[in-house]
Amino acid sequence: MNAPDPPLLRMSGIGKSFFGVNVLEGIDLDVRSGEVHALVGENGAGKSTLMKILAGVHPADTGHIELSGERVEFSHPVRAQQAGVSTVFQEFNLLPERTVAENVYLGREPVRRGRVNARGMADDTAGLLDELGITGISPHAAVRTLSVAQQQIVEVVKALSSDARIISMDEPTAALADHEVELLYRLVRRLRDRGMAVLYVSHRLKEIFDLCDRATVLKDGRRVDTVPISATTPTELIRMMVGRPISTFFPDPIEGTRPGPVRLEVAQGGNDRLDGIDMQVRGGEIVGLAGLQGSGRTEIAHALFGIARFTRGEVRVDGRRVALRSPTRAVREGIALVTEDRKTQGLALSQSVLANGRLVLDSVLPFRARSGARRLPGFFTSLELVARDTAQEVRFLSGGNQQKVVLAKWLATEPKIIVLDEPTRGIDVGAKRAVYTLIRELAAAGVAIVLISSELQEVIGLADRVLVLHDGRIFGELPAGASEEAVMSLATGSHNNGREVA
C-alpha cells in the first residue's frame, strides 16, 4: 500500500458539513500517478462533496491536501487547476454558444502580441484531440452542436490542456449510451498510460472492475476502506458500500399490502424517444424502471406526466383512456411526478417550505388548496422534515429535507399514481430511509408507484417488478429480488447479440 515516494495526491482527515449536517468526516485518500482510483459509495455517501473539495469548489472544514508531499490550499477552482488537479463534473462547465477551442482555453486564452492567439488555440485543441485518438470533433464547432459524450471529451481535453496531473471524473458514464462508454474507457486508459492519476467516481461496479486499480469506499460520509480491485469482489464491495446485506437495508412491505386492480396502463406508447412501451401498474404495486441514463427511464416519466407526451399508443388510468396533454392534466388525473432534478425542476428555491408544499394545489387544484394545505404540516412531521419553520426558504434546507418538501407537495394532492424519478439522489441516508418507508406506506395505501433509479439495489430492493429499459424500449422484465448482474446485462443490451444500437 505505501509507496516509496509520497503519492501524487494525498487527502487526510477531510471533513465537511452543510447546515449542521456532517457530509464528510475524517476522509483519508491517496492516489498515485498512473493509477485509476475508484471512489465508490451510494449516492449521499459524500463522493461528490469530496470531489468538490478536491476541485476547490468547497473549502474543507478540517484536514488538508498534499500534492506529491507539498501541502496545498485550493481557495478557488482555478487554484486547483493550476496545481494540476482538474475535475470533470456531472454538469459540464462549458459555454454552449462558444467553440470547442474557446471552451478548452476558457479563462486561459493564450495571448500573443496582445491578441488572443485563436489559431494557436484551435491547433493545440486539435492536437490534444488527436493524442486521445478522438475524431469527429472540430475545434471550431460550437459546443451546443456536440453530443453529450463529445461534450464530456471536451471537458477532458480542457483538463489536459491545463497540464493536469490528476483528473477526477464524477459519474462520467452517467449520461452516456453504452457504445459511448467504450470510448470513455479508452480515454481513461490513455490518460493513465500518460502517467496521470485518475480519480474515478462511480457506483457502477462493472466499470470499476473493468477500469480501476484501487477503490476507496465511502459510506455515510466516512471512509470504509481502500482496497486493490484485484483483491476484492463486487459483493464484497457492495457490502462495504451498503454496510449490510441489501435485503435488510430496505424496509419490507407493510402488512396487508396487496396489489389491487390495474391503475395505470400504457399500451404501445411511443414518441421520438420511446417506442412500443407496454406497462401496467396495479394499485399498491411498486414497479421499478431500470436502465442506463438515456435509456428512456426519465422519458417515460415525462411522457406519463404530459411533458413530452406519448405521440403513439394510449394511456389508461383506472381503465379510463386519458389524454395526458400537459402536467396540469396529469395532476388532474391523479398522477404525481417527483422529478430527478430537485433544484431546477422540483422547487422554487427562494420560496418558503409552505409555499412549495402548496404549489401543486395552488396551481392545479385551487379549490382544494386550502383544505389540502391544512394537511401539509402533518406530512412534514411524518417525513421528519427538519426546518426552522414552514416560513423558511427551501434553499436553506439540506438536500434530503428539500426532497421531503417535494414529496409532501405531491402527497398533498392525494395522487393515485406516483412516479418517482431518482427519489434518493444526493440525499443523506436518514432521508433515504424516510423515502423508502414512505414508498412502502403509499403502496399500502393502494397508490400505484413507478420507481426510477440508477441505483440498482434501490430498484431491486423495493420494486415488486423491474422493467429494464434499453434504447427507448422495454427490454425485459425481472421479478423482485433479481440480481444486479441480471438487470445490468439487460440494461447494457448485451443480451440481444449484434443488435444495432442507433
Place this chain on the structure above:
Amino acid sequence: MRIPRALLAGGAAMSLLLTACTTDDPDSADAGQELTPDEEWFDAEEYENQLAQRDIEPEGPEDEPWLQAIEPEMADTSEYKLEGEDAEEPTVCFSNASVSNPWRVTGWITMQQQVEVLQESGDIGEFRVSDAADDDNQQISDIQAFVDAGDCEAIIISPSTTATLTPAVEAACESGAPVIVFDRGVNTDCMVTFIHPIGGYAYGADAAEFLVEELEPGSTVLALRILPGVDVLEHRWAAAQQVFGDSELDVLGFEFTEGDGAQIKDLVTQHLQRGDVDGIWMDAGDGAVAALEAFEDAGKPYPVISGEDELSFMRKWQEEDITAIAPVYSNFQWRTPVLAASQILNGEEVPQEWVLPQQPVTEAELDDYLERNADMPSLHYAKFGGEDLPGFPDAWQDR
C-alpha cells in the same frame, strides 16, 4: 469583503452627491428669494426693445394680423423670383420641429389650410414636410435631406432648439434656396426672413405686469414653468423675474411641471398646504386649469392668474369669473411662413425680421374670443387666426 463594498458604495454616492451640489447655481439653489434674471438668458436691450414693440402700431392689413409687421425693414428678394415654368407650382419644403403639443398642433392645422389655399391658386405645388419629433439631430438630418434633394424652391424651418440648429440652417442658406425661419430663431441672419411674434420677454412681462397690477403689495406669487433650457420659455421667466424684482410681490419660487396637469396640481396643492398663494404666473397655458382646480379642491379662493389663450383656460376663466389674463404667443404665425414663401418666390419684398403683433387677451376681449371659438375643442388656441380659411371650422374641430 463586505465593509469595503459598503465604503465603496458610500464613496461613489458621496462623490456624486458632491459633484451635484457644488454645481448648484445660487439662483436655483434657493429659488425662493433670487429675483434677478440670470444673464445667460437676459438681454436687457432686447428686453426693452420687446416691451417697446408692444405699443407700436404694426404695419399691414388690420384684419390680417398674420400679415402685419412691426417696424419692418424690407429685404429685396428679386434674386429668388422664379421665372418660366419654375414658377409653376414650385416645391416648398418645411422642416417641422414637432407637433408634440396643442399649440403646435393648432398652428400646424392652420398652416396646412393656408397651404391648400396657395396650392389652389398655384402659388406653390408640392409641400414637402418632415417632422423631427423634437429631436434636434433628426431635424438637422431632415434639413440636410432637403438641401441634398436639391428640388426645394424654398425651405421653411421651425427650429426645435435655437442654438443647436444654427449650423444646419446656415447649410440650408448656402444651398441657394430662400430660407424662412419662424417661431424660434437661430444664431444667424443668413435666412431671408425670420418670422416671430414680439417674443418671450413681452409675453413674460405681460403676465407679470398684470399680476403686479392686480395684487396687493406683499401678496405671494408662485411661478409654474414647463422645463428649463428652452430659450422662448427662459425669456418669459427672465422678463417676469425682472418685473417682479421691481415689485412688492413676494415670489414663493418656481416649479418645473413639464406641462403635466397632474404634476401642476400636485405642486400647487403642496404650496397651498404651506400657506396662501395669491397669484400664479405661468410660462405657458398648458394645465392652467389644473392649477386653478388645486385651489378649488383646497377650498381656497381663486388666485390672480396668467394663463394663455388656450380655450380650456379661457372657458374656466369665463365660468368662474377669475381675475386673469391670457398672454398670447401668436398662434397665427403659422400662416405667415407659407405666405412669405410664395411672396419671396414671386420676388415681392418681405421684412427681414418679420415681427408679428402679440396682444394678450384681456377681460374685455374674453367673451368675444370665446364667442368666435365656441365650437372649438378645449385645447385649441383663441388667436389661431384661421377663421377666413376654407377649412374653417371643421379642420380644427375634428383633428
Place this chain on the structure above:
Amino acid sequence: MTRTAVPTAPGRIAREAVSRLVGGGSGTVFALLILIFAVIFAINPSFAQPPSMLAFAKQAAPLVILAVGQYFVIVSGELDLSVGSLVGAQVVIAAKLIDGEESRTVPVILLMIAFGALVGLVNGLVTTVLRVPSIITTLGTMLVLYGAIRLWTGGAPTGALSEAFRRPGRGGIEDLPVIGQLPWALLIALAVGAAALALTRSPYGRTLIATGDNDTAAAFSGARVWRVRTTAFVLSSLLATAASILIGGFAGVTAQVGDGLEFMAITAVVLGGVVLGGGRGTVIAAMAGALTVEALFTLFNQLFLPSTIQPTVQGLIIIAAVGYAARQRSTRSP
C-alpha cells in the same frame, strides 16, 4: 438546528408574515418611508393635519395602484414598460370619446377597461407564447400606443372629460368632521391594495410568485406558466387603466399625461425590495415603495429643493436603497 417537528400555525402565520415583510430587503422601504415622513412633519407640522395627509393620499393613489400592477408583472419575472403610455392613451381616449357628455361616462369607462385588458393580453401572449423578452415586448407596446394615440388625435388630446368621470380622481365624501373630504381615490387605492393582498395570498398569487422564482419547477408542478404570466400582464394593464381614471379625474387632460410613469412605478416596486427577475417581495412593500416615492417628492418640495436637482437625489436614494436591500439578502443566514 435540532430535530424538531416543524412549528405550525398560528406561530407560523406570524413568522411568515414578519419574514415576508422584513425579509428580502423589504424592511428598508418601511424604515425609509417613516424617516421621510418624520422629516416632513419636522419641517412642516401642519402637514400632519388630516386634510394635508388626505390630499397627499389623493395624489399618491394612482402611483400606488400602478405599483400594484407592476408588482404582479415583476414578481412573475417580467417587466412592463407600457403602463406609462397606456395611462396616457386611456386618458386621451376618455377625453375624445366622452367629449363632455355625462351620459357617455360609463360606456366609455367600460370600453377603456376592455382596451386595457386587450393591451395586457397582447403583452402577455407576445411575451409568453412568442418568447419575446418582456422588456422588448412592452417597449414595443409603449411605442405603438404612444404613436397610435397621437396619430388618432392628430398630436394633441381633444375633447373633454365629464364631471362624473372626474369624480373618482378628484372628489370624495365631503364635509366630514375633522378630516373634511375623504377622497374616493384613497378608498379606491385601499380597495385595490386589499384585493391585491388577498390575491397574493390566493392560489393564483402563490403560483405567480413561484413561477417568478422558478418557472420550470412551476411547470413541473402543473402550473400553466404562460397563462399565469399573461394574467399578470392583464392585471397590470387593468390597474393602469384604473390609475388613468384617477389621474384623468385628478388633473384633467393634458398632452403629457402619463409620461415616465412606467419608470416611476418600477422604481416604486423595486424600492419596495421586490427583486427584478421575480419570485421575491411583497405587494405591501411595493405599495409602500410607491408611497415612499411620492413622499420623497413632497419632501423635496417642503425643503424648497430646486426641482432641477431632485432627480439627482432621487437617483442616489434608489441606488442606495436597492444596493442596501441586495446586501441584506445576500448576507441573510438560514
Place this chain on the structure above:
Amino acid sequence: MRSLATARPRPFRLGTTGLVYLALVSIVLVGTAVAAARGHNLLGTANLVDMLTRSSLLGFVAIGQTLVILCRSLDLSVGYVMALSSVVAATTMAGDPARIGLGIAAVIAVSALIGLVNGLVVTRLRVNAFIATLGMGLIIKGYLDTRYKGPAGDIPEAFQLFGYTRIAFLPLSAAAMVAAAVLAILFLRMTRTGYHMYAVGGDAEVARMSGIHVERPVITAHVLCSVAAGAAGLLVAARFGTGSTLVYASGYDLESIAAVVLGGTYLLGGRGGVAGTVAGVLILAVLDTVFNILAVDPFFKDVLRGVIVIAAVAIYARRQVDRTASRSRFAGSRGGPSGGTGDPPHPAPAEQGGRT
C-alpha cells in the same frame, strides 16, 4: 440523448447575424422599390447620406450597448451620458480650435468615470443593472438641468466638420462609427476581456469556475459603453455646434437597446455581436428615410417601429427554441425565459455554490 449521441452533421443554417443582414438587404430593396414608385431614388446620394448620418449617432450608442448586453447587463444612462458629454465638450472647447484635443480628452474621462461607477454599482453593490443605470441617468439629469440652462458652450468650426464633412456619400461621422464598430469587433474577437464578456454573459458560474474574475468584463463593458455614448455626445456637439442638454429626451437609451436586440444579440447575454448591431441600426435608419420619403406621419413611425422590433425579436426567439433542444445537459432555466432585466452576473451565493 440517444438521438444526439451520434454527432450527425447538422443541416446548414443561416447564423442570426446573417439573417439580420438578409433582412437589411431585403428592406433596402423593398424600400428602393417603394421610393421609386414615389419617384425617388432611395440609393441616390442624398438619401444615402441621410441614412448614414441618421445611423451614425445611434450607431455609437448601440455599439456600446451591445458590449453591456453581451455581459447580461444593461445601460439606461447612455442618453444622459450623451447629453453630458456634448456639454462637457462644448464648454471645454469654448470655440477655441486649440482646445479640441482637451475637449475630447475631457469627454472620454468623464464618460469613462460614469461607466466605471455604473459597473461598480452593478457588480459590487449588486444593484440590478436596470435600476443602477436608471438611477445614474437621473443623477446626471439633475446635474444637467441644474447646472446648465439649455445649450451651453461653443464648438469650433474645425470640430464641427466632424459632424458635416463627407467623402462622396460617406459622412465622416458614419465612417467614424463604422471604425468604432470594427474596433469593437476586434476587441471582442482578439482580447481576452472580449472572450470573457461572452463567457460571463453566457454563464457567469461557468466563467467563475474557469477562473474568470466575472466582475471585470462587466465593469469594462460599462466603461466602454459610456465612452461610446461619450463619442455620440461629441458627434452631437459637432453637429449642433454647441452642447445640448436636452438630447437625453430623445430616447436613445431604449432605442439603442432595440437596435441591439434587432441586431440579433441575445438580451440575456452571451450571444450576438457588434456586426449584427450595426445592421440593426442601419435597418432603423433605412426605415426612417423611407418613412420620410413617403412622408409617413411621425407618430405612425413609432407604431411601425414598435411592431417591427417585436416581430424581429419574436423571429429570433423562434429560432432559439429548437436550438435549446440540444442543451438539455446544461443546467435548467438559467435567468428565466424572458426576464431580460439585465441581472448582473456574480458568483452564486454560498447556499447555491455547489451544483449537484
